Amino acid sequence: MEISKEIYRVLADIVGDGYISDDPVVCEGYRSGPGGYESGLGYERVMTKVPGCVIMPKYTEEVQKIVKVCYRHEIPYVPYSTGFYGPRSHPHVKGALLIDLKRMNDFVLDEKHFYVEVGPGMVYSPIQEECMKHGAYVVIGGGGAQASAIANLIGDGWSPLSHRIGLPHRRILGTEVVMPDGEILRLGSLAQGGDDPFWGESPGPDLRGLLRGYTGLRGCLGIVTRMAIKTLPFQPERLVPTGISPNTALALPEKRIKWINFVVPSKDAQVKAMKEIGHAEIAGAVTKVPLFWRAIAKAECKEEFWDLWGKENEQTVANFHIVRVLLIGYTSEEQMEYDERVLMDIMTEVGGVARRTKPSDESWIKNADSAGMWLMCGGYVSVDYVIETMTQAPEHGPAYAELKKKYTPPLMPDYGDPGWFQSFEMGHQGYSEFLVYWDQDDDTNPVDQFYVDTSKMNIKNRFYTSLLGPHQPLYLTGPKYGPNYHEFLLKVKNEFDPKWMSHPPVPLAHDVFVERAPWMHNMKDWESPKDLDKIKD
Amino acid sequence: MANESDVRYYKPRTEFALDIKDIQNFVYDMSRCIKCKGCNWVDHTYMPGAKFMTRCPSAEKYQFDAYGAYGKMRIGHAFAEGRLEWNEKALEIIYACTLCGACDVGCKRNLDLEIELSLESLRVKAVKDGVGPMPAHKKIAENIAKTHNMYAAPHDKRKDWLPAGITPARKADVLYFVGCAASYTNKEIAQSVAKILKAAKVDFMLMPDEQCCGNTLFSVGMLDEAKALAQRNIDEVRKSGAKTLLTACAEGYRMWKVDYPKLLNISTADLGFKVVHLVEYVDELMKDGALKMSKAFATRMAYQDACSMSRLSDPWTPYQGKRGWMGCVEPRLKRRRGTSGLYAQPRDILKAIPGVNLLEMPRTRENAFCCGAGRGTKEAFPDLAKFSAAHRLEEIKDSGAETLVTACPHCKNNFAQAIKAGNEHVQVMDIAEVICASIES
Amino acid sequence: MDVKQKLSQVVGADAFFDDPATLQAYSGDFSDTPRRAPNYVVKPKNAEEISGVIKFCNENCIPVVPCSSKVHFYGATIPKEGGVVMDMEKMNKVLEIDHDNRRVRFEAGVTWEKLTQELKKEGFRVIMPLTPPAQRSALTDFLEREEPTNQVYDYGEPLAAMEVVWPTGEIFRMGSASVNGYPDSPSKGGNPSGPGLDFYRFFQCAQGTMGVVTWTNLKIEAIxxxxxxxxxxxxxxxxxxxxxxxxxxxxxxxxxxxxxxxxxxxxxxxxxxxxxxxxxxxxxxxxxxxxxxxxxxxxxxxxxxxxxxxxxxxxxxxxxxxxxxxxxxxxxxxxxxxxxxxPWPADVPYWKNSVKGACQTLSFHTRPLKAKHFVSLVEEIASRHAYSVRDIGIYIQPIEHNRACRPEFSFFYDPQNAEEKAAVRRLYKEAAIALINEGAVFTRPYGELAPIVYERATGYVTQLRRLKKVFDPNNIMNPGNLCF
The missing domain is CATH 3.40.462.10 (FAD-linked oxidases, C-terminal domain)
Incomplete structure (x- = not known):
């Protein structure tokens, strides 16, 4: 339904005239693409719409009132924290109300009990700075330091620092959610009344399960308006910012934090080193990133990146075996010395050689420079990012690299780079991430096809994957995982959002995209209901 | 794997220039914004905490995405492609912006998109389309046309600031370009500059007939008028034989160093003279021993990095080239990322003054928050100027400073008004005044 | 169809019981919960049998009470509305010990004793709660979020991917075990999360009300x-x-x-x-x-x-x-x-019961700062109920680097002494109310605690019931517990 003048007035009365607009120019400012994460692709072109109206609430009560108005009048709405996540976090239907949550940026830190309490407008780098001032730290997710911490924690939420800290789901403490119909759900220690969010578990079955799956739901099951996030104890020394943008970094207090890069002789040695580090229960991060990241880090501009990258070939990529380890003296300098001795023992065993490593951190601890990954082109997506085990992780990337050959070009030449993998939760888990780049002015239809093909590859190879839920056609992945997780997900969606007003048609948006995009039709070899496309546009 | 040569650079290259006269030159940049909002947040490495997180006055005040560069790029793109109609809101979005360059250096940390030029070009388009600039800007343009200054003050009073006992040279290597503000509303700055130069035994001359630098005209998109002034002023300096053009106004500094060359399609190096701000000049004099900061000034001090002499002041080089696959350009382009801003010099000067406890504000150098006054903002959007200054003042107070030092008369005046309005216990001084006080016996 | 005939058909006649002696064995536990026997007991051997039982029960609206342990303290497995007790004792296999990934996969009926012994042989251990009874199901204790005494690991929860049977009978693998063909897959089940939703969360502290867990993966550590x-x-x-x-x-x-x-x-x-x-x-x-x-x-x-x-x-x-x-x-x-x-040896009476024969425990989460106050509060209430302050057992478990803690109060009593039993019951209830009113967080509301907690969490209850309805439309899974 369109937002009539009467409804607009009701909404304006909730937030004040200065915080709502249906001006076409203001709404254009909220367009998803054409640049950005996964933008410029078919999904963005076919599925996203400029909102019909934008509203900026400040308080949970305002969000609740807005959602209730929307539900009463059947106005589709989309929660929006920073807009960084690309088309999937933008309206998919005409005339939707975009609920911009940036004003909800409260911040409270409890130093003694290791948590911060934030609104969805609060991004990561301020949180990390405040935490570090008080001896704590958080994982700034791969989404970047500019990501909304809440959006990231109910969507993705990991980085190399997850070697020790682990799954993001476990850091979600007391949380407040405006459900799709406008009812409030308080989770964790907030559930019993009172206003203390320090504890994450609620009485009985844990409804934090509704906040996300392994990856996120993109706002189709309500709006998180407040969350306490568990932090972890860090080391006490200050990490001093240095340099002038763009060459800024944190100078590391070397007796308490240092990165060491090791070159190891083979992939087996690489994997063994990571596993042994986990078994030895040392280090703050253990990772192997794609080789082209090194070129990104070295290059001063995109042209230089291509110069550097152009010197590589399948051989050099295949022979690139690096293990990057972050040591942190959580307990004391002596503990870090212990970690280093153990690390060197392991590296001696696997034949690893330490390389000179800068005593600074440009990424991950505070900056988590996801945005910097765009430097060399205009299109980028992490096509998959998986937390499984160190058994799956090293196998996962090469399978992608193989499939990718079929779609290069338009994907950038990467000489078979198998992506990124690392240890998670002290080696109990392994992480793999595969990234693809393309020029968005090219014919990108094959990128759309590659995306769906990766799902098929994961299904065939029996890999766990992030490409589930709203990230792929639900009827493609649904029968193959669980099995039939899609049926349960849709039952839950129908129960909590019977009118499908919260970000329609997610979680079926990718299914709808495949139906609507002619170039995707030859990819479709799975069954789905015939009336998918009846969802209003 | 496909053969490399089949993959790379197969796309026809498109020609473009860094020329703000044509918005089409910036469609690439406007269409590549990824909403990382690096234009809005303080560089994450320097992020000071849960307070003072942002760097864009416009986005901070108006909040809607449309007012941040991420929104403006989308809006600009739509205008460039003819998908959007001008309306009042569009003009507000485009002009309620200090063009402070915070977004530009933020973007160039990650993406190297030409945000500042896109914004300038969008204003040029607004003027061309007959909808811009704002009425207040048109009034300034009229003033300049009639009286050669933005205030409509009598032109013949332009040199009235000259203090007794100081006579400019008829001929000197240094030409001090005073600017409208220091000539009329902030004479104390010009007077301090003259005294400093005298103390350092530096002869300086003035333009025989100094006129406005054209900052507002250029900034609001009135390129023809701005270009005429640029040409006229450059010709005057060249005629004078000066080797150094000295200014104590940040906006004037940027005009001379960056935007005149931009308007005339020449390099800064081709001006034929060197453009320096007072802080550069004094810093050198100090280091050469020609000036000594001797008189103590016991105060907790904070320094406001004026946008036009920091992140906006990298020299200009015209560029014309081709853009190919993945947006790579040929010939190579040295991007202007604000790295050659005058960050160290003012700090070195202030730290040399006995008794000064120079405190850094959380947002500093290329991450500084603009005072909100510059580039035609205060005249057309006084509320935004007031908001920005008040917002920055909170940070100044938070840092514990009791004296705020600026290096631009527009900053000084805007802060002074905010301090008065808020009844704050902070004094604001131009750096010329501070230097002058320290060297005067 | 005759229930006996059908269930016997599903699990085999030797795994179906309806004799009074067997039924009575499931009618009570160490808690104060009123006794009630089930109508039937089945002992399935695998997920398919569980699925068969549940499908039949769902179609016929017969309550199903999953029961994995031999030792119970909270009354959660006492069938409040009769029905079928599904005893998991035959599902007692340790299925895999994966050295590389420090992971064990085991069935719901595996006891602490068995799990720890099997792991020990290969140099591993699980981080465990304080003295879990040897015959208790290890899986149940992790599902019920018993706090381990070891809190140094930042990852917190050690449970990983598991398999469940939904209350409508579908067999479903969660997290990274959800891939086709698991466990014959590169995906080993190290991630509990997903697919689509964090379904595993719905089984935590669910007391068997959301379905039956058949096996789980769990992190293990080197000894x-x-x-x-x-x-x-x-x-x-x-x-x-x-x-x-x-x-x-x-x-x-x-x-x-x-x-x-x-x-x-x-x-x-x-x-x-x-x-x-x-x-x-x-x-x-x-x-x-x-x-x-x-x-x-x-x-x-x-x-x-x-x-x-x-x-x-x-x-x-x-x-x-x-x-x-x-x-x-x-x-x-x-x-x-x-x-x-x-684990606490099976042949030695459990320490909580050896003092006076029975014990009522009350545990919750709080900030360590408040622990001392809560101790005083409970002591004050105990003395009002003529329970000697000197006889209260108190165990405080620091959690997550001491950002929280779990105080546990034990009130020992003689189960044969009706007066003493009633007094402890009154004391327990009053203490629970006083504690919750001052911000103590109860995440495992058993028995009488449930209404006390849920009346303060009405918003949560509303949504929880909606969720329960999605998965268990006929409310057959362990009815009468929690808020269901």
Whole structure:
């Protein structure tokens, strides 16, 4: 339904005239693409719409009132924290109300009990700075330091620092959610009344399960308006910012934090080193990133990146075996010395050689420079990012690299780079991430096809994957995982959002995209209901 | 794997220039914004905490995405492609912006998109389309046309600031370009500059007939008028034989160093003279021993990095080239990322003054928050100027400073008004005044 | 169809029971919950049989009560509305021990005893709660979020991917075990999360109301090479709390816990009379802290932790008498280590029941800062109910680097003494209400606690019931528990 003048007035009365607009120019400012994460692709072109109206609430009560108005009048709405996540976090239907949550940026830190309490407008780098001032730290997710911490924690939420800290789901403490119909759900220690969010578990079955799956739901099951996030104890020394943008970094207090890069002789040695580090229960991060990241880090501009990258070939990529380890003296300098001795023992065993490593951190601890990954082109997506085990992780990337050959070009030449993998939760888990780049002015239809093909590859190879839920056609992945997780997900969606007003048609948006995009039709070899496309546009 | 040569650079290259006269030159940049909002947040490495997180006055005040560069790029793109109609809101979005360059250096940390030029070009388009600039800007343009200054003050009073006992040279290597503000509303700055130069035994001359630098005209998109002034002023300096053009106004500094060359399609190096701000000049004099900061000034001090002499002041080089696959350009382009801003010099000067406890504000150098006054903002959007200054003042107070030092008369005046309005216990001084006080016996 | 005939058909006649003696065995437990026998008991061998039973029960609206342990303390497996008790004792296999990924996969009926023994053979251990009874299901304790005594691992929850049977009978694998063909897959089940939703969360503290878990993956750790158990007598709880606030964020220690003299005496007592003797001679509180040398350079690991502790104690906590022995109790350290690392033996009466025959426990989560106040509050209420303050067992488990803690109060009573039993019941209820009113967080609301907690969480209850309806439309899974 369109937002009539009467409804607009009701909404304006909730937030004040200065915080709502249906001006076409203001709404254009909220367009998803054409640049950005996964933008410029078919999904963005076919599925996203400029909102019909934008509203900026400040308080949970305002969000609740807005959602209730929307539900009463059947106005589709989309929660929006920073807009960084690309088309999937933008309206998919005409005339939707975009609920911009940036004003909800409260911040409270409890130093003694290791948590911060934030609104969805609060991004990561301020949180990390405040935490570090008080001896704590958080994982700034791969989404970047500019990501909304809440959006990231109910969507993705990991980085190399997850070697020790682990799954993001476990850091979600007391949380407040405006459900799709406008009812409030308080989770964790907030559930019993009172206003203390320090504890994450609620009485009985844990409804934090509704906040996300392994990856996120993109706002189709309500709006998180407040969350306490568990932090972890860090080391006490200050990490001093240095340099002038763009060459800024944190100078590391070397007796308490240092990165060491090791070159190891083979992939087996690489994997063994990571596993042994986990078994030895040392280090703050253990990772192997794609080789082209090194070129990104070295290059001063995109042209230089291509110069550097152009010197590589399948051989050099295949022979690139690096293990990057972050040591942190959580307990004391002596503990870090212990970690280093153990690390060197392991590296001696696997034949690893330490390389000179800068005593600074440009990424991950505070900056988590996801945005910097765009430097060399205009299109980028992490096509998959998986937390499984160190058994799956090293196998996962090469399978992608193989499939990718079929779609290069338009994907950038990467000489078979198998992506990124690392240890998670002290080696109990392994992480793999595969990234693809393309020029968005090219014919990108094959990128759309590659995306769906990766799902098929994961299904065939029996890999766990992030490409589930709203990230792929639900009827493609649904029968193959669980099995039939899609049926349960849709039952839950129908129960909590019977009118499908919260970000329609997610979680079926990718299914709808495949139906609507002619170039995707030859990819479709799975069954789905015939009336998918009846969802209003 | 496909053969490399089949993959790379197969796309026809498109020609473009860094020329703000044509918005089409910036469609690439406007269409590549990824909403990382690096234009809005303080560089994450320097992020000071849960307070003072942002760097864009416009986005901070108006909040809607449309007012941040991420929104403006989308809006600009739509205008460039003819998908959007001008309306009042569009003009507000485009002009309620200090063009402070915070977004530009933020973007160039990650993406190297030409945000500042896109914004300038969008204003040029607004003027061309007959909808811009704002009425207040048109009034300034009229003033300049009639009286050669933005205030409509009598032109013949332009040199009235000259203090007794100081006579400019008829001929000197240094030409001090005073600017409208220091000539009329902030004479104390010009007077301090003259005294400093005298103390350092530096002869300086003035333009025989100094006129406005054209900052507002250029900034609001009135390129023809701005270009005429640029040409006229450059010709005057060249005629004078000066080797150094000295200014104590940040906006004037940027005009001379960056935007005149931009308007005339020449390099800064081709001006034929060197453009320096007072802080550069004094810093050198100090280091050469020609000036000594001797008189103590016991105060907790904070320094406001004026946008036009920091992140906006990298020299200009015209560029014309081709853009190919993945947006790579040929010939190579040295991007202007604000790295050659005058960050160290003012700090070195202030730290040399006995008794000064120079405190850094959380947002500093290329991450500084603009005072909100510059580039035609205060005249057309006084509320935004007031908001920005008040917002920055909170940070100044938070840092514990009791004296705020600026290096631009527009900053000084805007802060002074905010301090008065808020009844704050902070004094604001131009750096010329501070230097002058320290060297005067 | 005849229930007996159908269920016998599904699980086999030898795994179906309806004789009164068997049924009675499931009618009560160590809790105060009113006794009630099921109508049938089945002992399925695999997920397919479970699915068959549940499908039939769902179609016929027959309650199903999953029961994995042989020892129960909370009344959760007593069938409140009759129906079928599904005893998981035949699903007692440790399916995989994966050294590389430090992961074990085991069925719901695997006991603590079996799990720890199997792992020990291969050099591994699980981080475990304090003295889990040997015959309890390890999976149940993790699902019910019993707090481990070891809190040094930042990852917190050790449960990984599991398989369940939904209340409508579908077999469903969660997390990374959801891939086709699992376990014959590169995906090993290391991630509990997803697919689509975090379904695993719905099974936590669900008391069998959301379906039946058939097996799970769980993180395991290498058995330390060296352990050094350290003990400190504590008289001032606040002082100990401050000490823990100081050291635990620095990731010191493996097992760390505080026990009062009553609980520690009950745990240590071996002979009749020991309990009273120990209770009167032990300090009011004992801090137990184990530092361990792991797989590599174990002595050096012990050394840096010890050096850190020495510095902190010397400079900041000079009254903290942390040593390898508790004055007056020689040999206590090695005895305690064995207790901390093993389930409570099946052939020894459980310590909580050995004091007076039965025990009512009350546990919750709070900030450590508030623990002392809550102890005083409970003591005050106990004295109002003529329960001697000196007889309350208290165990405080620091959690997550001491950002939280779980106090557990044990009220020992004679189950044959109706008056005493009733008094403890009143005391328990009043204490629970007082605690919750002051912000104590109860996440495992068993029995009488459920209405107390849920009446304060009405918004949560509303949404929880909606969710339950999605998965269990006929409310067959263990009805009468929680808010269902």
């Amino acid at each position: 330390p090479r060296i352990d050094k158990i350290m003990l400190a007598p504590i008289t001032d709880l606040a002082y100990a709390t401050d000490f823990l606030y100081r050291i635990l964020p620095r990731r010191i220690g493996q097992e760390v816990l505080l026990l009062n003299n009553v609980d520690l005496a009950a745990i240590l007592a071996e002979q009749p009379g020991d309990f009273e003797k120990l209770k009167s001679s032990l300090p009011p509180w004992t801090l137990i802290l184990v530092i361990s040398g792991l797989k590599r350079r174990p002595e050096e690991k012990i050394a840096y932790e010890q050096n850190f502790l020495n510095q902190v104690i010397k400079n900041e906590f000079s009254n903290m008498r942390l040593g390898e022995s508790l004055p007056g109790f020689p040999g206590l350290n090695s005895k305690l280590l064995k207790i901390l690392r093993n």
